[in-house]
Amino acid sequence: MADPHAPRPAFAPWDRRELPGSFTVEESARRAGNYKWIEMRLFEALGGWIATVPELDVKMRLGTHCYHHAWHAELWHKRLPELREMNPERLAVPPNEQMERFVEALTEPEAADLTIEKLVGVYRVLIPHKIAAYTYHLNNTSTITDAPTIRSLKFILHDEMDDWRDGEMILQSLIETPDDVRRAAERQVELETILVAAGGICGPGTLGGPTSDEQQPHQEVSA
């Protein structure tokens, strides 16, 4: 057995975590607030739609996914005070008015024959944008100082990927005719256009580049 008193490096050779990260505490909190806001809007909408969709498998999937997004909202709600935001409601806001407009448009369909429109908004527009924003955050934050956010992001991304796959497969099974294809595509264009105008779920800078506040790229903090 090796000598237990022999000095060992603090970081094992396979542990490549680094201090530098793209986000300050404040920027991390701002993003977490935007995440909480959109996760709330999404779980509320999925819950509301359950009664409106006639397809039994879709009804049950929406119920399951509703909880996933509520749990994500809860994770961000709990993370905010750890990022010095003692009033989590203050930052649980949309990044801009376009994002509010996007959610209004997303949640507008109600009729029983609009399942494709409902699901396209969630699984072909919003969730892909969430996956992108969460992945950007995961790949750019400090792997040491912001480890709690990374842990949440990994759990959440696991759900998002599974839910996106579920939703996409349901959509592919519902889209049977050229008219269905056109409906799905038109709905995607309508919503994607608004979300692009919003700059993504955290506004401009969601995937890098200047945020609406700074108009400057984030400066990476070096160790």
Added chain:
Amino acid sequence: MRKAFPPEDLARDSRFARVDRMDQIADPRAASGQGGGRPNQRLTPDRADSADAARSLMHGIFVGEIQALEGAGRTCWDFETGTDGAPFALKLDMARQCWDEARHCEISVKLSEHMGTEIGEFGESAFLYQAACNPDPVLRLTGVNRALEGLAIDVFNTMKEFGSISADPVLEFCEDWMLADEVTHVKMGSDWLRKLTEDDPERRANALEFQRVVDKLFSFGGFRGEDDESPVILARRFRELAGFGTDEIDEIAAISAEARDEAKAHRASLAAQG
């Protein structure tokens, strides 16, 4: 999407048959039906019509789970967080309940197949969902989580016992799992009722009165009670786990007995008229 969704608009595929509550109860195959011509209606394998009665009850559980799922989902959507008296944590509980009810739908579909039933073989009335349409979140939660989910405790316990004595381990196993979830849901309702009405005794009284009305509806015709005349037995032990006091359970027992006596009188009156 509207902020209130009426029962008549609940979306269903073509297999489902919407009926009113009276037609559902009058179905001779139902657990609360003729009981094979005997006064003892308790759901046991020695009932001549036990297979039909159990399958009917299973189908009723299935459509009840769909409506419970829809009701919990609507509570996520209908109330604005914080401002409508629906705190963030309450809405998280309702989202969790959506997942649980979705699983119960899945379990019920599988169990229905296991018991030889097809979706739509029995009628569906929307009376369970109606309890989830109250515009006050406290009353809605009391109606759904304490009355409706409370009934689910009684039904699942009855079905679990039926699975046990009829040597059906699949039925017994699944009902026990669903029973665990329902105890959690009823406890959620009890906890939120106490918390949200802590400083508002009038609102609490209104909520409990609403629960009484819903409990009586759910006891219609003596469907749920404490004696052998009721197919579904009041599950006192599990209700205690879910936060019901003995006096509250006694009251439900009394409401159930009253409903049964009213139904008996109604049947006697119909018989007298020929």
